[in-house]
Amino acid sequence: MPNLSGPLVVALLYDGLCTFEFGIVAEIFGLARPEMGPEWYRFASCAVDKGPMRAHGGFTIMADSNPELLQQADIVVVPGWKGADVPVPDALCQQLRAAHERGARLVSICSGAFVLAATGLLSGGTATTHWRYADKLRTLYPEVAVDDASLYREHNRIYTSAGSAAGIDLLIEIIRQDFGATAANSVARRLVMPAHRTGGQAQFIERPVAQREGLEIAPLLENVRANLAQNWSVDRMAEQCRMSVRTFMRRFSEATGQTPGDWLVSERVGEAQRLLCQGQANMDLVALASGFGSSHTLRHHFRKRIGISPSEFRKRFINETPGSWVSAAL
Known part of the structure; x- marks a missing residue:
């Protein structure tokens, strides 16, 4: 778009392109967003x-330009x-190294981390990729510390992200x-995404995720979600389901893959995130x-689940003053 003057984002196309991953980049950086002004990407x-x-998907593609454009990319x-x-290809590694040397940021989604690792620029740093590829990345590039738990990582202006959806979180970050939190939240809303996740959040849940919420406890789950401020003991939840505690614990685990306590904490942390995103109520x-009852208990569970404190969450994603893309790239 000739009227824009912001950072130039260049996405690589290759034979066998991961269509979804490219679509993420095109949607976030290539979609017209006149509300963002002329300094947009x-x-x-x-x-x-x-x-x-x-x-992927059975179609062919053509790129806008040749690799020479990498010489201009931010x-x-x-x-x-x-x-x-x-x-x-060695030629691609050389082009990426040259781009990074002159100040460009390099970003990968999922298995794209193998390309950035091949440049040697991640040596001595930490990177992430999809957890299924983590061991392979360690084997091929032992000089790179592979974090197979985080959604995304940054090292010396090189950003790597985990599975496909984690790429959305990284690009919004x-x-x-x-451009600041307001712009990031605006893009997330247009994508119908929740408040974006920090890089330190886990890629996957170790406990199995239930296929569906059991019909017997579904009304209870909805009632708890609607009244999270109330005291929800296991005895009370079992009583509402007209079950013994032992039966209730078994049915709850079958339906959600979690214990009642873990599930309740997750729901309460999610509600705290929503309230913090409104930026109005005090802690x-x-x-x-x-x-959670007290700010101390809130901070404990929030940091354990999200990786940062509630105050830092609100500061980073709600009240932050937009910054300059130029200074962010230096």
Whole structure:
């Protein structure tokens, strides 16, 4: 878009393109957002391979431009890669190293971390990728510390993210760094996304996720969600379901994959996030409304589940003053 003057984001296209990962980048950086003003991102795609390329889904694609565009890019995004065992061309590694040397940020989604690791720029740093690829990344690049738990990581202007959806969180985080929390939240709302997750959150839940909420306890779950500020003991929940405590515990685990206590804490943390995003109530009121009772208990569970304190969460994602993309890139 010729009227825009902000950072130039260039996404790599390659034969065998991960369509969803590229779609994330195009949606977030390439969609017209006139409400953001003329300093919003410019977006283009760049061909790694020659000629029409295949993409997942059974169609072919053509890029906007050639790799020379990388010489102008402020942000280069690698949306996945052909496979963990597929070599990264030396020419591409050289182009990425040159882009980084002149100040560009390098970003990967999912298996795109293998491309950035191949440049050598992640040596001595920490990176993440989809948890299924973590061991392979460690084996191929032992000089890189692989974090297989976090959603995304940053090292020396190089950003890596986990599975596909984690790429959305990372790209929204980049918007937050460049334009502030208001802009990031606006983009998240247009994507119909919740308040974006911090990079330190876990990629996956160790406990199994239930296929459905059991019909016998579904009314209870809805009642608890609607009244989180109340005292919900196991005895009270079992009584509402007209079950013994032993039977209730078994049925609850079958339906949710969690204990009642763990489930309740998760719901209360989610409600606290929602209240903090409104940016109005003080911490004591947030603690009471979400059912934690005290700000101390809120802070304990919030930090354990989210990775940062409630105050830091609100500061970073609600009240932050938009920054300059130029300074963020330096």
